[in-house]
Amino acid sequence: xxxxxxxxxxxxxxxxxxxxxxxxxxxxxxxxxxxxxxxxxxxxxxxxxxxxxxxxxxxxxxxxxxxxxxxxxxxxxxxxxxxxxxxxxxxxxxxxxxxxxxxxxxxxxxxxxxxxxxxxxxxxxxxxxxxxxxxxxxxxxxxxxxxxxxxxxxxxxxxxxxxxxxxxxxxxxxxxxxxxxxxxxxxxxxxxxxxxxxxxxxxxxxxxxxxxxxxxxxxxxxxxxxxxxxxxxxxxxxxxxxxxxxxxxxxxxxxxxxxxxxxxxxxxxxxxxxxxxxxxxxxxxxxxxxxxxxxxxxxxxxxxxxxxxxxxxxxxxxxxxxxxxxxxxxxxxxxxxxxxxxxxxxxxxxxxxxxxxxxxxxxxxxxxxxxxxxxxxxxxxxxxxxxxxxxxxxxxxxxxxxxxxxxxxxxxxxxxxxxxxxxxxxxxxxxxxxxxxxxxxxxxxxxxxxxxxxxxxxxxxxxxxxxxxxxxxxxxxxxxxxxxxxxxxxxxxxxxxxxxxxxxxxxxxxxxxxxxxxxxxxxxxxxxxxxxxxxxxxxxxxxxxxxxxxxxxxxxxxxxxxxxxxxxxxxxxxxxxxxxxxxxxxxxxxxxxxxxxxxxxxxxxxxxxxxxxxxxxxxxxxxxxxxxxxxxxxxxxxxxxxxxxxxxxxxxxxxxxxxxxxxxxxx
Numbered sequence: 131x132x133x134x135x136x137x138x139x140x141x142x143x144x145x146x147x148x149x150x151x152x153x154x155x156x157x158x159x160x161x162x163x164x165x166x167x168x169x170x171x172x173x174x175x176x177x178x179x180x181x182x183x184x185x186x187x188x189x190x191x192x193x194x195x196x197x198x199x200x201x202x203x204x205x206x207x208x209x210x211x212x213x214x215x216x217x218x219x220x221x222x223x224x225x226x227x228x229x230x231x232x233x234x235x236x237x238x239x240x241x242x243x244x245x246x247x248x249x250x251x252x253x254x255x256x257x258x259x260x261x262x263x264x265x266x267x268x269x270x271x272x273x274x275x276x277x278x279x280x281x282x283x284x285x286x287x288x289x290x291x292x293x294x295x296x297x298x299x300x301x302x303x304x305x306x307x308x309x310x311x312x313x314x315x316x317x318x319x320x321x322x323x324x325x326x327x328x329x330x331x332x333x334x335x336x337x338x339x340x341x342x343x344x345x346x347x348x349x350x351x352x353x354x355x356x357x358x359x360x361x362x363x364x365x366x367x368x369x370x371x372x373x374x375x376x377x378x379x380x381x382x383x384x385x386x387x388x389x390x391x392x393x394x395x396x397x398x399x400x401x402x403x404x405x406x407x408x409x410x411x412x413x414x415x416x417x418x419x420x421x422x423x424x425x426x427x428x429x430x431x432x433x434x435x436x437x438x439x440x441x442x443x444x445x446x447x448x449x450x451x452x453x454x455x456x457x458x459x460x461x462x463x464x465x466x467x468x469x470x471x472x473x474x475x476x477x478x479x480x481x482x483x484x485x486x487x488x489x490x491x492x493x494x495x496x497x498x499x500x501x502x503x504x505x506x507x508x509x510x511x512x513x514x515x516x517x518x519x520x521x522x523x524x525x526x527x528x529x530x531x532x533x534x535x536x537x538x539x540x541x542x543x544x545x546x547x548x549x550x551x552x553x554x555x556x557x558x559x560x561x562x563x564x565x566x567x568x569x570x571x572x573x574x575x576x577x578x579x580x581x582x583x584x585x586x587x588x589x590x591x592x593x594x595x596x597x598x599x600x601x602x603x604x605x606x607x608x609x610x611x612x613x614x615x616x617x618x619x620x621x622x623x624x625x626x627x628x629x630x631x632x633x634x635x636x637x638x639x640x641x642x643x644x645x646x647x648x649x650x651x652x653x654x655x656x657x658x659x660x661x662x663x664x665x666x667x668x669x670x671x672x673x674x675x676x677x678x679x680x681x682x683x684x685x686x687x688x689x690x691x692x693x694x695x696x697x698x699x700x701x702x703x704x705x706x707x708x709x710x711x712x713x714x715x716x717x718x719x720x721x722x723x724x725x726x727x728x729x730x731x732x733x734x735x736x737x738x739x740x741x742x743x744x745x746x747x748x749x750x751x752x753x754x755x756x757x758x759x760x761x762x763x764x765x766x767x768x769x770x771x772x773x774x775x776x777x778x779x780x781x782x783x784x785x786x787x788x789x790x791x792x793x794x795x796x797x
Contacts, residue, residue, distance in 0.1 A: 140595040141211035142542045143179040151198035154209045165206035165244030171278050172242040173205040176212045176219055179542040180397035180448040182457055183255045184237045190258040191267045200268060204275040213447060213546055214593045214601060217653050220664050226252035228295050241274050247661050248289040296662045302707040304647045312713050313724060317349060317358055319714045328390050329365030337385040338369060340405035341673040345717040351416050351752035366413050370426045371500035378530045380429030382406050392499050393492055396451035396458040401672055403430055404552030411560035416752060427560050431569050439572060443579035444545035445553045453539045460539050462495040471528050479518060480525040482507055544595040547584050547603055550576050551610035555617045562621040570621045577618060581630055605652045605675035608638045612682040620756055625764050635686055639698055648701030649676050667706040668715040676702050677718030684725055688732060688786060691768045729786035730754055734772045736761055737779035745779055745795060
């Protein structure tokens with residue numbers, strides 16, 4: 131039997147390592163038992179399939195027979211996909227921060243005591259030979275083995291302190307619910323670190339952070355905060371025109387390595403693009419329907435439909451940064467190739483528009499970003515703006531077709547519940563705001579896929595590949611999915627989808643809630659025992675699960691007049707230490723807090739399908755919600771009080787828990 135046990139994994143990342151000479155195990159009880167019985171430390175390697183440096187370390191070390199022999203002799207080697215096991219990734223990233231006194235990343239390399247899974251050494255990428263102040267990976271392996279054999283007492287003492295420190299990181303004591311003053315404090319803090327030249331918060335590297343700019347956009351739209359509105363819209367504009375956005379194929383890359391949003395790290399993640407699609411659609415609706423923002427929504431949705439949605443309906447996870455062993459190769463251009471594909475007038479316009487008339491910006495080649503505005507091109511070339519746009523559109527289509535002939539980056543075709551929920555929300559909101567029913571169709575297909583494949587015997591599962599679902603779902607999976615369903619219900623009512631949201635909410639309250647301090651744990655109460663049970667309140671690359679749980683339960687509680695949901699949502703805010711000590715790290719939670727402090731108006735319309743489709747509500751303000759419920763819907767008792775009357779269109783207008791007398795809109 132092969133010693134490498136990754137062949138049957140559902141994770142493409144794990145399968146990438148199935149042929150390594152390393153005797154990899156997946157994270158499982160059998161591997162942990164083997165480590166305990168042999169008293170060998172666990173070498174835990176965490177990464178993901180689109181991770182560039184994960185590929186580099188795999189090629190340099192895990193495919194090397196001599197390094198593999200050392201790993202196999204000294205350790206029990208466990209490979210984990212951080213996208214399938216975010217619980218493990220969170221715990222051991224925090225451990226890296228404590229041990230190394232600096233942020234971690236991927237690949238994450240951690241050595242664990244096999245008896246209690248406590249980490250006693252952690253790093254990220256290690257080279258095959260010593261360089262740039264880093265020891266070689268082989269030196270690390272031999273040093274860890276020697277320490278394990280000769281310094282067990284010291285490691286035990288360190289582990290005791292580490293367990294206490296990890297527990298403290300996840301322990302909060304309920305305090306007072308913050309108020310509007312905390313939101314104002316964070317607005318001031320974000321303004322202080324805002325880049326007025328290029329947009330974004332802070333310096334390079336720059337991440338898109340949709341939760342932060344959604345918070346800023348909402349403060350501008352709901353409260354008239356002009357500076358917040360400017361920070362959001364200006365940043366969205368600069369990201370859209372920069373190299374962070376794929377100017378030919380649509381979709382956003384993961385982050386920019388420079389402050390100008392010019393050169394990205396080229397992987398494309400579903401979890402970025404779902405929230406960004408929703409955010410750009412909102413920005414379009416709030417900013418005089420700016421064509422640039424519509425363009426971004428259209429190109430991003432096209433990319434999702436073309437490359438990221440499976441025939442069965444679920445959304446795949448990511449695209450690699452690399453192709454043919456080179457980062458960004460698929461997206462880069464030589465001047466000669468562009469010139470050979472375009473006629474001279476079109477080429478000159480395209481080159482001036484996207485920077486090909488300037489110096490190369492990525493290792494001797496060009497990565498496209500907007501350098502000249504359309505109006506400036508029209509003046510420079512003596513053409514009407516409409517003609518300029520026509521030439522540019524033609525050039526983009528030609529170059530895109532040529533690019534499609536290249537070797538594509540690898541695609542991670544697992545379906546993650548939480549990331550799918552983010553994209554369902556994005557497609558539903560963009561489809562609703564921009565009146566694109568095919569995007570709403572896409573969102574509904576993905577939700578139906580999750581309901582059919584990831585919802586088993588009243589339990590939600592976290593991941594699937596080729597229709598095979600596995601692993602218990604986390605807080606993010608439940609919270610994001612409730613939030614996505616509520617957005618989709620605004621675009622298209624479904625009794626089944628509402629029922630699914632209620633089942634998810636009940637499971638959230640029963641198995642994830644911290645009934646002592648408030649808020650929600652990241653793992654369910656029947657999850658496997660780990661060194662610590664995380665309870666996240668701050669955002670990272672993804673919005674905090676507690677933030678989205680609070681938002682979703684508020685909206686569902688108001689819609690259904692369910693006080694248990696409202697009470698659980700309100701319990702999140704006093705439980706969150708981050709709101710009291712580092713509120714700028716929790717803009718997702720601040721967005722939910724703002725919702726609690728200033729509830730939106732919810733319009734519930736009842737009538738025939740024809741009358742609901744024809745009705746256009748008047749005097750909506752940003753943040754209002756509209757649910758169009760057909761008169762033949764099978765509703766819960768709470769919603770059934772919003773009665774339909776034959777032949778009439780009735781609208782119930784509610785704010786928080788208070789509803790006005792229904793009215794019949796004028797024809």
